[in-house]
Amino acid sequence: MPKSKGKKRADNESGLAASKQEATSSAEAAPITAEGEMPQKKFYRSRAHCNPLSFNEAFDYPTRPDLFDWTEEHYPEHPSLAQDNKEMSGVNAQSAAIRPDVLDVGCGFGGLTMALSPALPNNTILGLEIRAKVTEYVRLRIVAHRKENPGQYQNCSVMRTNAMKYLPNFFPKASLEKLFFCFPDPHFKRKNHPRRIVSERLLSEYAFLLKPEVGRLYCITDVKDLHDWHVEKCDAHPLFERLTEEEMEADPCVTLMKTETEEGKKVKREGRFGHDMYYQVYKRVDETKGGSGSTSATNFFCEGEFGVEVQ
Numbered sequence: 001m002p003k004s005k006g007k008k009r010a011d012n013e014s015g016l017a018a019s020k021q022e023a024t025s026s027a028e029a030a031p032i033t034a035e036g037e038m039p040q041k042k043f044y045r046s047r048a049h050c051n052p053l054s055f056n057e058a059f060d061y062p063t064r065p066d067l068f069d070w071t072e073e074h075y076p077e078h079p080s081l082a083q084d085n086k087e088m089s090g091v092n093a094q095s096a097a098i099r100p101d102v103l104d105v106g107c108g109f110g111g112l113t114m115a116l117s118p119a120l121p122n123n124t125i126l127g128l129e130i131r132a133k134v135t136e137y138v139r140l141r142i143v144a145h146r147k148e149n150p151g152q153y154q155n156c157s158v159m160r161t162n163a164m165k166y167l168p169n170f171f172p173k174a175s176l177e178k179l180f181f182c183f184p185d186p187h188f189k190r191k192n193h194p195r196r197i198v199s200e201r202l203l204s205e206y207a208f209l210l211k212p213e214v215g216r217l218y219c220i221t222d223v224k225d226l227h228d229w230h231v232e233k234c235d236a237h238p239l240f241e242r243l244t245e246e247e248m249e250a251d252p253c254v255t256l257m258k259t260e261t262e263e264g265k266k267v268k269r270e271g272r273f274g275h276d277m278y279y280q281v282y283k284r285v286d287e288t289k290g291g292s293g294s295t296s297a298t299n300f301f302c303e304g305e306f307g308v309e310v311q
Contacts, residue, residue: 038144041109044137050130052164053195059161061169068170070098074157075124077146099171100126102178105163105197108262110138112182114145115260117156119252123177125156128163135160164202167209176209178253180218183263186226198230200237207239207284215284216243220257220277222267227278240282248281 033039062068071078078098102120104113107127116125129135138158145153161170184197193199198219206217217240219230234240248254258264258277267277 033140035140036143036147037140039137039140041137044109044133046131046133051192051195052130052162059166061161061166063169065099065168065170065172065175070100070124070157074100074126074159075154077154078124079121079154098124099175100124100157101176102126102180103128103163103171103176104180104182106130106181106184107138107158108182109134110141110158111260111262111265112180112257113138113156113158114141114153115256116253117153119256121155123155127156127158128161129158130160130162132160164197167205171209173208174211174215177211177214178216178218179206179210180253180257181230182218182220182257182261183222183267184226186221186223188225193229196226196229198233200233203233203237203240207237210284212284212286212288216251216253217282217284218253218257218279219281220261220264220279222263222277224276224278227280231280234280234282239285239287241285243281243283248279251281254279254281 032043071081075081075098080098102116102123102125104116104125104127107113107129110127113125113127116123127138129138135158142153142156142158181197185195187193187195209215210217217234219227219234221227221230231242235242243251258279264277267275
């Protein structure tokens with residue numbers, strides 16, 4: 001009789017444990033934030049930065065830009081979409097024309113991405129982020145704003161990708177108008193400088209993607225050494241020309257990248273490296289028009305030209 005009671009007690013305990021485990025697993029499977037509700041940032045915290053050169057997770061990307069339909073997941077109700085679109089080779093003609101032309105690279109929790117949407121109603125904004133949890137937070141934030149404000153925020157979205165590797169797979173030549181690099185990882189150690197988002201190689205890629213004369217490249221940081229690096233690399237590149245203080249002051253996007261990014265607010269609030277923000281904006285020059293930004297066989301190796309220093 002005691003053995004029977006012991007066996008029954010063990011069965012009950014195992015049953016309770018199984019029920020508890022099932023409840024726990026179902027709770028884990030449930031999403032933290034329901035679709036359409038505003039997410040809470042505390043549930044989506046992640047490491048501030050990661051190494052993009054050794055990030056081995058697989059990312060989906062098209063073999064060429066024209067194979068990607070941006071309206072399917074990112075801009076289903078884009079303002080440019082018309083009701084009576086005609087079909088073009090099996091792909092909606094209007095959908096094929098919709099493509100992001102403003103990129104917020106390393107968008108973080110999406111402060112600037114969201115602010116650019118009403119500020120640039122005729123543009124299509126895309127935030128790029130490599131961290132999965134942070135990307136999901138921004139996605140839910142955009143969905144919640146679309147629900148609360150019908151007809152608004154339909155021209156902005158977010159995508160998880162590695163911007164140091166896959167930009168040419170998504171965007172064709174001369175298709176972008178603005179590129180934002182707001183408070184990127186400084187990568188202080190010299191051996192980690194190749195991980196910086198602004199470099200000689202990547203600047204040539206950005207120049208390929210930006211529209212000549214129209215394209216703008218924005219850099220802002222609270223680290224003076226990193227700002228000096230940005231200025232040095234961009235000044236030396238033949239396809240970028242620095243804007244004047246007056247031109248930057250007239251650009252409303254400069255104010256937004258100082259006031260709307262989470263890092264910008266943190267600098268004003270805490271000031272880990274001081275309360276100063278260092279920024280510069282560059283114009284993508286048209287190499288076909290000549291001038292100071294044009295490269296030729298006669299001036300390519302001249303001292304003082306395109307970063308060539310006097311030894």
